[in-house]
Amino acid sequence: MNKKIYLYFILTALIFSCTERIDIDLESTYPRLCINGIFTTDTTVHKIVIFHSKDFLKDEEMSMITEAKVKIRCLEDNSVIELTENPEKKGVYETDFNSYAEFQKSYFLDIELKEEINGYKNYKSEIEKLDMPLEVFNSFILDSLFLEIEIKNRGGKKDSFCNLKLYTNEPGESKDFYMFRAYKNNILVTDTLNEWVISEDKFYNGKNTDGFTCQNLDMNEPEEHIKIGDNVTLEMTRITENYFYFLIDIKTESGYKIPLFSGPPANVVTNMNNKALGFFTVFAPKRISAIRTKISE
């Protein structure tokens, strides 16, 4: 709803505004270690990517950090999962194919570099924990998914969308945060940050979602076009509160800013120490699929 009321301001501003590309000299800063790490409850190969920060405006090839010792440690049982660098993808560190995160266990990332960056050789993340008991998570059932094909007439142009409408009863006992992503025939199609829908349960805690649209696919995009017979999967992932705010922050800071709504820009809070950037998190996805049929029309 917030976004929709912004239409008013955007419309008013657009009536009177123009944009123009300009040259600007930005200051530069020292290089920092950056990570992108996700450890999920799925039994699979999990990846941690480590690289350097870059110039803001230029599209430089990511400067990957190689030959690091990367471990995921569990606080409760002191277990350690050692990751090995993919020989074909430098800077990408992987677990075994049978590793997975467990509920109510605390994990953190431990990195030892071969060479110092910014005066530091060892880096750690904050603890990330799936605090929902396994029984509660298992009793949380995604009942059904309905695919609705919607055609909108916008200024004479017809846009069509596939709305992923979810029926489930959201657990009411806890304050929960979710991320929604969509797959077409098992391929992630909402593959950009802007397409990840994130939400907290503030407005629907413990309620039946009653066919609420959790994701929508732009049928005009070839990758997102859903034909009759295509299998569409909705992934509803319970994420940690800290990761939820991290996603909000990076969406805010990487998005378009209008002075009316934007507070002063500020650095995104990460959960790495020693001025490193990025985020290590654990999360628990649930999935439900539906096949497009004629009924969806």
Added chain:
Amino acid sequence: MKKLIIIIFISLFVGNIMGEVLEKKITISGYIRDISNGEDLIGATIFVKELKSGTATNAYGFYSISLSPAEYTFVYSYIGYKSIEKKITLGEDLTLNIELKTDDKLLKEVLIQGEKKHENIKKAEMSVIKMDRQTIKQIPALMGEVDIIKAIQLLPGVAVVSEGSSGFSVRGGSADQNLILLDEAIVYNASHLMGFFSVFNNDIIKDVKLYKGYIPASHGGRLASLLNIRMKNGNNKKFSGSGGIGTISSRLTLEGPIFNEKTSYAIAGRRTYADLFLPLASDKSIRNNQLFFYDTNIKINHKLNENNRFYLSGYFGKDVFKNAEEGEERVMSFGNQTFTARWNHLFSKKLFSNFSLIYSRFNYALEAGNDGNPVSWVSDLHNQSTKLDFTYFYNTENTIRFGGSFRRNKFEPCLAKGESEDGIFDEFEVPHSVALESGVYMSNEQEIAGILNLRYGLRISIFQNYGDDEVYTFEPMPGPYSIRYQTVDSNQYSGIYNTYLGLEPRFSLSYSLSEVSSIKASYSRTRQYVQLASNSTAGMPLDIWFPASKNVKPQISDQVATGYFRNFFEGLLETSAEIYYKKMRNTIDFRDRAQLLFNKKLEGELRFGDAFSYGLELYARYKGEKFNGWISYTYSHTERKIEEINNGKSFVAPYDKPHDFAIVFTYNISKRISLSSNWIYSTGLPATLPIGGYVYGDKTIPIYSDRNEARLPDYHRLDVALTIRGKEKPNKRWYGEWNISVYNAYYQKNLWTLNFPEEENNSNERYAEMTYLFPILPSITYNFHF
């Protein structure tokens, strides 16, 4: 310290008054009005030639002077009006109402201030600027509408917060630190259409006064300034009207007597009408859209007898936006409403009183359909006030003011709910709260030996939280998330559970070096208990005002200022140089990316610290017959230091503009044609810019510098306007004029916002893109009066 302040003020008052208690005095009093329409003349002067002393009318046109029995020559004057001189032998108390006639010769020039020659030198008040609607009318219009707020933004010490915005920053303060009053009622949001228009219709405004430093003790509640706007009473002599037809909006004001001269009314309305043409659009999707505002001002006054007069006035305005598409409709509306009822009563020839009942409200509402789950969101802020003010015209040397006020504020920040019975949205409400603000004050205007003028006063303000409220205790989240607060405790309170009391001394003096020059100094303490939750860099209508509380201490400002004032060419050229230093405590800022809407724990988003501001303001104003205008220059600097923002390092305030220059002039080419123009230059606003980046997913996330470490490009703009009046003929009833304005005449692309969008085919490469408003904006308006 508090006791000392009280003792000093009591000593000053008693010492003054006791000296003259035994001497018999005769009082001459009355009202000074415009002969043509009966409007009270605020600040008209009464000068006693023999004593080389005098007084001025108050906000209701009333004056009173007490003198020893003798024969005196009284000169009644008001700039733009023919002075009246009367020789009167005072033997007993006398009521003398004066009606002044406009000076035809002077009327043709722009009238700047309603004061007599060199009054600006002698008056103790400093950092105060008066504007009348004639001056405002001459300033080139933006989109065909001349605007009070836009005119004020051209004055020294006043900075624009964003291009086209109705928000303004006074001496480093934020926009919510300005107390904006319309006939004594608070206007919480002075913007229409994102601030491109202000809520004030110039046609019904009588008097505008901006206090930047010394704020009279009768007013409080905001740190930075008082913008006091008064509406016209309405012509009590004859039916008349004025208005304008513009490219975007039109307006009409009607006024006249009701039955007889004792009662008069004024009513004004405005509406934008660009949306009326939308149904004709070829694009069906925009035919049902709406985007407009309207506002109405109404005022009625009735003179019961010489001792009693009543005023009723109100303002009602609303902005409406409707977007309808494919059966889904989004409607948003917001607006201010004010209502003021006043009773002027004369207890005696020396004691004037005014009793006011005031209501003001700002609210907004949104409705949106969403997949069969329509939702609504409403927010409301309203207050009821009562105010009692007395003016005691003790003698020609002392005018004592005292009184008190009480206000009940009710804050209802957010109620959002699903509108369908089987919708998924819960009702979400940020609990409402009530706060009580009271104040008592006493002040004196004192003249000593004709060369030293003093104004001193004390305001005692009391603020109380009232009601059944849950108050949270916060502490920072652990580890790197400490920029967010978590709730560690909560307590339920009822009744009056929190009280703040504070003394607000105000002092100002003027020492005349000669008839044409003086030095002035002032000190002012102000306290602010109600503030706006906004960290945007421009004004927006989704305002959340919130009160002081157990977690939020009142903001306090101490300001000292001094200045040199000098007139030249018989008072035609007024110049001044002022310097000020302001220290602010309990300054409120917000955590990075604060969540201000839909937040039951808003106080957990606030961060507190200190701030200071200093500056130099130079001002020269010429009031010639053919040529008039002013030049203003401000050098200023404002810094904040808030422990949990910017790693505890000081940073410049968001509205900090070291250099701010404006030149405004009107040249009367002939009796019928005048040319006016203004040129503005200011340093660019501070900005926080990226100094590096890193990739997450498909995005490059910026690494920023310290807050406000960089500067955006400087701002400059030229506006011009040509006014062509109709021919003047005897017995002509209808007077019209064409106003042709060009805003940003040399097409300067002033940066409004800076973004770094992704290249179309490469999300990891970005470029700098500026957005600018109003590249060049001509407008034409036909104004008329009859």
